[in-house]
Amino acid sequence: MVNKNVISKLSDRELEKYIEPTSRSVSDAVKYAYEILLERGRTFTLSEIEQIEALIAKKKENEQVVDEGWDKGLTADVNAIELYTNTLIWMLSVIFGVFFGGALQVLNFIKIKNIKGAGITAFYSIIYVAIQLVIINYISRNYPEVSQNIFYVNFILSGIGATGLFFIRQQMFPNDLQYRAKSSIVPVIASIAISIVLFYLF
Structure with a gap:
């Protein structure tokens, strides 16, 4: 289980890696990183928001944990x-x-x-x-x-x-x-x- 408090201790640069298209992190980790960046005042373009939301949705769909x-x-x-x-x-x-x-x-x-x-x-x-x-x-x-x-x-x-x-x-x-x-x-x-x-x- 991903802990948001742990992720919140990361730097902005580290959080940015979570929301990249090539990110290998689970959907919750990507979601938390995105939310924390928003809380810190990071602004996203409409296309970036759509890309991140699509990434989270795709990861949730593919996360068939065995x-x-x-x-x-x-x-x-x-x-x-x-x-x-x-x-x-x-x-x-x-x-x-x-x-x-x-x-x-x-x-x-x-x-x-x-x-x-x-x-x-x-x-x-x-x-x-x-x-x-x-x-x-x-x-x-x-x-x-x-x-x-x-x-x-x-x-x-x-x-x-x-x-x-x-x-x-x-x-x-x-x-x-x-x-x-x-x-x-x-x-x-x-x-x-x-x-x-x-x-x-x-």
């Missing part, structure tokens, strides 16, 4: 930006490892030009994978009875790591951004191929 929870912002709008879903990132993280899910999340942040989010995700993924390998190695050497079920231990650790990625996304991803799901075919095939190579190497 998910408001796990994949918040996921829509069927063909004009929305393409990003990898949380579901895909979670599945790859749990099945193949946090590194794979983290890579997709980094690509998502880069796509929306959030370099800070990409950097934090990359740092977290590398550190977590290193810690996970140390834990797995320690258990294998010191607890042979547990090492027989090391797959399940690794599965649990990957699940915890995936939760960390989800938390980072929740904290740093724009609340008002809607996106459509990017195809999972390439990431899944790449993850399988890399996992097979690593299996034979190590």
Whole structure:
């Protein structure tokens, strides 16, 4: 849900981006930005008003939100930006490892030009994978009875790591951004191929 109070703290220049024809923000965000600019004394020509109202109407019509929870912002709008879903990132993280899910999340942040989010995700993924390998190695050497079920231990650790990625996304991803799901075919095939190579190497 878009908070008007949050948007009201933006500068006029930032608000102008919300009402541009190429704006990827949801209809409510565009509407609030337009109203705030009016309150600040910004004047619009008749053609600009018609353009903004048409933009808001079109966005409302296209905002067929598929998910408001796990994949918040996921829509069927063909004009929305393409990003990898949380579901895909979670599945790859749990099945193949946090590194794979983290890579997709980094690509998502880069796509929306959030370099800070990409950097934090990359740092977290590398550190977590290193810690996970140390834990797995320690258990294998010191607890042979547990090492027989090391797959399940690794599965649990990957699940915890995936939760960390989800938390980072929740904290740093724009609340008002809607996106459509990017195809999972390439990431899944790449993850399988890399996992097979690593299996034979190590």
